[in-house]
Amino acid sequence: MSVSATRGLRVESVPLTVTPELLNLLSVDSPLLWWRRGDGMVGIGVVETLSFSGKTRIKDAGATWREVAEAATVSDAVTVAGSGLMAFGTFAFRSTSEIPSVLIIPRFVVGQRAGVTWLTRIGFADESAEPLTTESAEQILAEHITASAQLGAAPVVHLSPASLSEAGFTSAVNKAIERIDAGEVEKVVLARELEGTLAGTQDLRVAITRLAESYPDCWTFSVDGLFGSSPETLITVHGRKVTARVLAGTARRGSDTATDLSNAAELASSHKDLDEHGFATRSVVNALTPYAEQLTVSDSPFTLKLPNLWHLATDIAGTLASGSNSLDLVFALHPTAAVAGTPTVAAVEVIDDLEPFDRGRYAGPVGWIGADGDGEWAIALRCAQLTGSTVTAYAGCGIVSDSVPANELVETEMKFRPIVDALS
Numbered sequence: 551m552s553v554s555a556t557r558g559l560r561v562e563s564v565p566l567t568v569t570p571e572l573l574n575l576l577s578v579d580s581p582l583l584w585w586r587r588g589d590g591m592v593g594i595g596v597v598e599t600l601s602f603s604g605k606t607r608i609k610d611a612g613a614t615w616r617e618v619a620e621a622a623t624v625s626d627a628v629t630v631a632g633s634g635l636m637a638f639g640t641f642a643f644r645s646t647s648e649i650p651s652v653l654i655i656p657r658f659v660v661g662q663r664a665g666v667t668w669l670t671r672i673g674f675a676d677e678s679a680e681p682l683t684t685e686s687a688e689q690i691l692a693e694h695i696t697a698s699a700q701l702g703a704a705p706v707v708h709l710s711p712a713s714l715s716e717a718g719f720t721s722a723v724n725k726a727i728e729r730i731d732a733g734e735v736e737k738v739v740l741a742r743e744l745e746g747t748l749a750g751t752q753d754l755r756v757a758i759t760r761l762a763e764s765y766p767d768c769w770t771f772s773v774d775g776l777f778g779s780s781p782e783t784l785i786t787v788h789g790r791k792v793t794a795r796v797l798a799g800t801a802r803r804g805s806d807t808a809t810d811l812s813n814a815a816e817l818a819s820s821h822k823d824l825d826e827h828g829f830a831t832r833s834v835v836n837a838l839t840p841y842a843e844q845l846t847v848s849d850s851p852f853t854l855k856l857p858n859l860w861h862l863a864t865d866i867a868g869t870l871a872s873g874s875n876s877l878d879l880v881f882a883l884h885p886t887a888a889v890a891g892t893p894t895v896a897a898v899e900v901i902d903d904l905e906p907f908d909r910g911r912y913a914g915p916v917g918w919i920g921a922d923g924d925g926e927w928a929i930a931l932r933c934a935q936l937t938g939s940t941v942t943a944y945a946g947c948g949i950v951s952d953s954v955p956a957n958e959l960v961e962t963e964m965k966f967r968p969i970v971d972a973l974s
């Protein structure tokens with residue numbers, strides 16, 4: 551059993567009268583962040599890191615989290631999504647990954663949502679502490695700001711192909727198309743990785759802030775060295791309200807308005823992209839059906855504009871069946887056809903055969919869970935993992951029968967853009 555469940559946590563959240571810029575509060579060592587459109591949460595310090603691996607990693611995390619939440623005493627004077635007990639989480643894409651999946655329970659959280667700012671303090675129930683007040687919370691915040699290291703140099707990381715060259719990737723795409731044409735799978739998502747080195751003087755916080763500022767409509771995250779800005783919501787659960795946003799199908803942005811709109815229109819009517827998208831949407835709807843009632847799915851995919859590209863998108867909403875929490879849904883959904891393919895098991899086998907590297911947490915779920923099981927989870931895309939001083943960035947593409955290998959390579963370049971720019 552985790553220390554947090556055995557000893558029991560004492561959790562207090564109070565509103566703040568000040569509204570600090572969350573991105574200025576990132577810790578220099580292993581920053582913890584979940585952020586979109588100015589709202590989000592920054593974690594400061596760590597109470598416990600819960601680690602999971604193997605096939606049951608998401609289920610185990612869900613079970614452990616229930617124990618931690620049941621053993622916690624929570625005093626929440628804020629009651630918005632994310633206040634009270636919470637943990638940041640990131641899960642490996644594959645059960646065989648060398649990289650652990652983790653839930654990180656922070657010592658403090660500073661959060662902002664819909665105009666409310668709060669601070670949460672998490673400690674063990676057997677430690678003595680004065681009750682948290684707005685005044686003492688603002689003192690804690692002021693001390694953190696004073697103690698925070700000055701921003702270091704902006705990172706300049708040269709990222710280049712590691713285990714898979716560009717030619718190796720297009721050849722893998724060709725092989726994937728052969729396996730699709732042989733009837734083994736209908737769609738498979740193939741990725742490649744780029745690697746570089748972060749110098750000791752370079753500050754990851756600068757890169758994370760750039761991502762948040764450049765991609766305000768995406769989920770910008772930083773959890774255990776995994777950082778990025780993902781446009782794809784795997785699942786959000788707020789009370790009984792469940793939402794997901796499926797993305798699959800990509801086009802480049804145009805250099806002028808007319809080309810830009812024509813690229814979007816072409817994407818919206820491309821059979822190849824609509825096929826690719828259909829697999830992804832159906833996989834999410836099928837996985838959610840046992841867990842959610844009254845599922846609504848937008849009639850046809852819409853084009854979602856991001857600073858670096860266009861995507862085909864479908865929004866899904868529903869009502870959570872009782873007894874489930876956000877990690878149950880994450881377990882049911884992962885991996886969707888947007889990051890694995892269709893049918894899932896066969897597609898993952900093709901990925902194992904054709905990708906000569908461990909995806910780690912790329913394409914896995916990243917987000918947070920609260921004491922009541924509510925949470926927000928994205929698919930970790932447009933991201934990189936910092937391990938020691940090594941930065942590994944990832945990007946992939948859905949391959950269907952009429953995919954063109956050279957175009958898929960270009961698509962990965964577009965998808966690397968957020969990370970490449972943040973590290974340049």
Ligand SMILES: C=C(O[C@H]1C=CC=C(C(=O)O)[C@@H]1O)C(=O)O
Nearest residue numbers: 797798799800888945946947948
């Ligand atoms: C696998 C990735 O993107 C997925 C999400 C949106 C569009 C996709 C596509 O068009 O291929 C991918 O399914 C990635 O960014 O690495």
